[in-house]
Amino acid sequence: MAWEVVIGLECHIQLATRTKMFCGCTVGFGAEPNSTVCPVCLGLPGALPRVNARAIEAALALGTALGCRIRMQSVFARKNYFYPDMPKNYQVTQYDQPICEGGQLPVVMDGVARTFELTRIHCEEDAGKSFHPERHGDRRLSRVDFNRAGVPLLELVTEPVLRSPGECAAFLTQLRRLVRWLGISGGDMEKGQLRCDANVSLRPVGAATLGTKTELKNLNTIKGVERGVTAEIARQTALLDAGERIVQATLLFDAERDALEIMRTKEHAHDYRYFPDPDLPVLRVSAAQLESARAAAPELPWDREARYRDALALPAYDAQVLTEARDVSDYFEACVPAPDAASVKLASNWVMTELLRVLKDREWSVADWSERVSAARFREFLGKVAAKELPGPIAKQVFAWLPDETGSVAELLERHGIKVAGGADELRPLVRAVLDENPGPVQQVLEGREATFGFLVGMVMKKSGGQAVPQVVNQLLREELAARKHA
Numbered sequence: 297m298a299w300e301v302v303i304g305l306e307c308h309i310q311l312a313t314r315t316k317m318f319c320g321c322t323v324g325f326g327a328e329p330n331s332t333v334c335p336v337c338l339g340l341p342g343a344l345p346r347v348n349a350r351a352i353e354a355a356l357a358l359g360t361a362l363g364c365r366i367r368m369q370s371v372f373a374r375k376n377y378f379y380p381d382m383p384k385n386y387q388v389t390q391y392d393q394p395i396c397e398g399g400q401l402p403v404v405m406d407g408v409a410r411t412f413e414l415t416r417i418h419c420e421e422d423a424g425k426s427f428h429p430e431r432h433g434d435r436r437l438s439r440v441d442f443n444r445a446g447v448p449l450l451e452l453v454t455e456p457v458l459r460s461p462g463e464c465a466a467f468l469t470q471l472r473r474l475v476r477w478l479g480i481s482g483g484d485m486e487k488g489q490l491r492c493d494a495n496v497s498l499r500p501v502g503a504a505t506l507g508t509k510t511e512l513k514n515l516n517t518i519k520g521v522e523r524g525v526t527a528e529i530a531r532q533t534a535l536l537d538a539g540e541r542i543v544q545a546t547l548l549f550d551a552e553r554d555a556l557e558i559m560r561t562k563e564h565a566h567d568y569r570y571f572p573d574p575d576l577p578v579l580r581v582s583a584a585q586l587e588s589a590r591a592a593a594p595e596l597p598w599d600r601e602a603r604y605r606d607a608l609a610l611p612a613y614d615a616q617v618l619t620e621a622r623d624v625s626d627y628f629e630a631c632v633p634a635p636d637a638a639s640v641k642l643a644s645n646w647v648m649t650e651l652l653r654v655l656k657d658r659e660w661s662v663a664d665w666s667e668r669v670s671a672a673r674f675r676e677f678l679g680k681v682a683a684k685e686l687p688g689p690i691a692k693q694v695f696a697w698l699p700d701e702t703g704s705v706a707e708l709l710e711r712h713g714i715k716v717a718g719g720a721d722e723l724r725p726l727v728r729a730v731l732d733e734n735p736g737p738v739q740q741v742l743e744g745r746e747a748t749f750g751f752l753v754g755m756v757m758k759k760s761g762g763q764a765v766p767q768v769v770n771q772l773l774r775e776e777l778a779a780r781k782h783a
């Protein structure tokens with residue numbers, strides 16, 4: 297029988313706030329274990345939580361970007377369960393009244409635009425972290441670090457609308473781009489800033505009802521999501537083809553062994569006994585708050601990508617690369633030397649190839665680069681390249697000096713003793729002299745021997761002491777030759 301795959305994702309987005317969800321403890325990596333904790337995030341009796349306003353702003357920013365319905369009143373609930381890294385024995389989350397409902401994420405896959413429907417986005421707090429060194433033969437001792445307990449998360453849940461592992465990867469890639477673009481999360485899956493669980497089920501093609509689903513946890517890279525979901529689809533297909541039934545279960549994907557491990561089946565499922573947290577009031581979003589979230593909403597990456605293609609006439613590849621990260625895109629826009637298509641494409645080429653290569657080689661952010669090379673300074677450089685005032689090799693050399701030296705292009709050239717004879721006024725007398733001195737080759741070119749044209753270019757370059765811009769020499773030679781032909 298042919299089976300249709302049905303997948304829904306639950307994504308946890310760790311927010312890049314300064315402090316935790318319900319207390320003033322600092323959020324940060326690398327702190328001494330159990331050093332950024334207080335009575336609130338340790339769940340000590342009598343401690344009272346307070347909502348982090350920045351986390352709510354992040355929820356509104358994401359909900360606005362994804363076209364969700366925003367609830368003006370939402371409720372924090374306690375999800376009760378015991379786990380060693382959860383000091384309160386409950387997690388504060390949102391249950392039946394989440395802050396955002398509906399919405400959709402647009403994704404382009406293999407050139408085809410798709411949108412994936414969302415169920416909801418809600419705010420919650422993270423748990424701590426357990427370490428089990430005894431598993432690796434260290435000591436017979438497990439340790440727990442509560443620094444992460446209480447760190448703000450947004451949980452985004454999709455409708456069961458994904459149909460393949462590739463769609464899951466495309467969805468997560470787009471979500472990661474968006475949360476980084478909005479500046480609400482680092483989005484780094486390997487650091488746990490973006491985590492994903494996948495609900496996977498199969499049903500006969502054409503069936504209206506959903507099959508029994510399993511939940512895959514521990515998917516901590518985009519590749520891991522793709523491989524884990526692929527493995528689970530294969531497992532379920534084999535069972536169904538053999539006439540067996542799927543048991544509802546939670547599975548772990550072991551990326552190292554590329555294998556699935558059944559963690560628990562439905563019989564052991566939790567009853568979380570959700571109830572509204574009595575210590576937290578109803579979360580109210582004011583009309584002014586919602587309005588300011590909408591006003592602060594940036595142009596979204598996929599809208600900007602479309603604008604680069606349609607209004608700036610950039611190739612689809614350029615538009616995609618330039619809008620991968622907002623800082624790169626903003627810098628690119630600030631350094632385009634002129635609005636014509638050639639100048640835009642020139643700026644795109646320099647940013648995509650040369651600039652991104654330097655960032656990679658030096659492990660710099662765009663901020664590191666622009667501290668040394670302001671967009672105005674780079675625009676001046678690109679303007680000179682666009683005006684053909686810098687020959688290719690000299691342009692490359694000047695570019696290499698930009699981050700390590702100060703000064704304008706003219707100052708850099710002077711400091712290094714490089715003269716560029718770029719102006720037509722300066723070069724035209726040289727061109728005329730070369731034509732006067734070489735009547736034979738001129739005659740040959742006029743008769744159509746293109747090979748001899750290069751000889752004339754070479755003669756002008758030589759006369760200029762190697763400081764002329766070849767493109768300008770070419771153009772002037774063509775003009776002067778045309779004038780002689782018609783004379």
Ligand SMILES: [Zn+2]
Pocket residue numbers: 316319320321332333334335336337338446
């Ligand atoms: Zn705390």
